[in-house]
Amino acid sequence: MKLVDRFAERKPEIVREWIRKTMEAYPAESLAVLNRNKDRFANPLSYTISENIDLLFQEFLKGIDPETTTPILDKIVRVRAVQDMAPSQGLSFIFDLKGVLRKLFEKETEVTDLAREFLIIEKSIDQLALFAFDIYVSCKEKLYQIRANENKNQTHMLIRRVNEMDKQNEAR
């Protein structure tokens, strides 16, 4: 039985543990509240993480495909990018999957094959991290763009007025 199939068999347990690890980014005082309700609208943070970690793991089992995987990653990364954490902290949830899988399967006997397969699988995990990082950076860029736009919008009519005055001066 391939390792991926065994992951598939134990999917609920893996996903649960991966979500738990990801949520460790938030203080215990907050978790007590954040864990009590996962309604999409009443608690969008927990919902976004739980829902998309689950979807992400399904992608992972299927084989990562930028077309379908990236939008799922985007949902989590877009939230992490505006939270008060370093980029690496924001993306650490991807690497946490390694620990989750190793811990669940550490007692397996076929060490050599296992190790080889792990190498392949870990490559996929790293790939996820790279995609995520791309999104992260684009989110940051977007914030700067919005800040610049906002400055412009606030003085929209004044700039128009100044331009009109320039034109009138030129015409004279």
Added chain:
Amino acid sequence: MSKMLQPDELIKDIQETPSLMTGKAPAKDWMDTPAEFKPGNWAYSAKTKATDALGMPNSRDWSPADEDWKLPEDWKEIISNGFRERLDKFRSFKVFMDICVRCGACADKCHFFLGSGDPKNMPVLRAELLRSIYRNDYTIAGKLLKKFAGARPLTMDVVKEWFLYFFQCTECRRCYVFCPYGNETAEITMLARELLNLVGININWIMDPVANCNRTGNHLGIEPHTFKRVIETLCEDIKDITGVTINPPFNKKGAEILFITPSGDVFADPGVYTMMGYLMLFEHIGLDYTLSTYASEGGNFGLFTSNEIMKKLNGKMYHEAERLGVKWILGGECGHMWRVVNQYMDTMNGPADFLEEPVSPITGTKFENAKSTKMVHIMEFTADLIKHNKLKLDPSRNDHLNVTFHDSCNPARAMGLLDEPRYVINSVCNNFHEMPENTIREQTYCCGAGSGLNTEEIMDVRMRGALPRASALKYVEEKHDVNMLACVCAIDRATLLALTQYWTPDVEVAGVTEMVANALVMEGENEVRDMDLREEPYLGVEED
């Protein structure tokens, strides 16, 4: 240097601890976790130009990023006296300090908490930042039992923590809706900000508009001739788009109604389309009104500073109404202006006896709810016009829009304006979809940047706070192809634009009156009216 791990140790390390770059949070108690100032999590301090102009105490150059905030030597005494004075003056404040039982009903109701996961953004804990000092100084249990009774002494770290977290509350009052004791957490934030102001701790995005408003009558500090010229430019746009000529009256003595709206509608994109909407609506019904170049601001950032400054800025609108000799005031699509008018004006500057109880000159409807403040909301006014069939409307002109409505915190929770905007929207457009129930009406989520926090340097904080609103918006975008987020607040028109650009880039933001104007069939309009106020073609019209 850390020691090199053996392979088995390394494996164990990876398994047992979060990864090397982990974001695992510190597990210390909140009282032992000091506020951390990083670029992007604090707003710029007020410039002395603004604080000097207002005669604010301890006006100086300083930055939250500096270790030394240059407070006066007796800062502790100033805050302590200010605290005592406010407990004596505002009974509500004393009650709010005493009656919280920490039931936690409010904990997960704050958009900043839901977006950040930071426990100090739970309303209960934010209030606790102040209550802990109250207990320490004013309760016997706190004096005796100290930390065990949730008390702690006032230190510079506490002041810094107040600054960080009371400027991460938008005074939206959503938590208040869920509090079984009716604790008004927004007023706790208001009073905390007053205490900070006593020692000269304030932010530029609030003080600059306050100083400008105090000087020229509006947040941007625009002088009368420019204010007038800009509105005339908008009239030229209306002429180009619709063919209708409008000459709005300015400072007209003896007009029946004074119209006041936030200056954001006059100067900011996309607020200007809402301004064009008001002008078209008034022209359509032949209203006897006037604009004022002095009361050229409905917004009141005094609400975010101190009750004294709020009173002064609010007073300006009523002085102008008295000077012009109007009967009553019609107010535009603004958020916090309505909180000031509806909750504080009457006991602060009212009753406005020199004005008359508002009656619509078009329908004869008496606005009894505005009997004392003499100020009517444009949505009440417009809904009444539509109800009496006084507007010629073609809702199909808004068929290019799939609209949802964001209840702005203040009109929704501070004045109960819930159904009028919906009635108006449903009368002027054919495609309206509500966001989920627990995110609208009284339970509406904040835009994430109200109460003077719509400044660009804290865009990350704002976007965290915007997550709950955005999640609901995303849902209706996916489900109903919503492409327009309507609202009745000028600050929202600025802040929701940032929200949508980040979370739902295909959704635009509009004021409700902009959509009313799109649907208005005006006398003298072009034979073919083929585009909306944004010069977007109406559905079914071919683009050149």
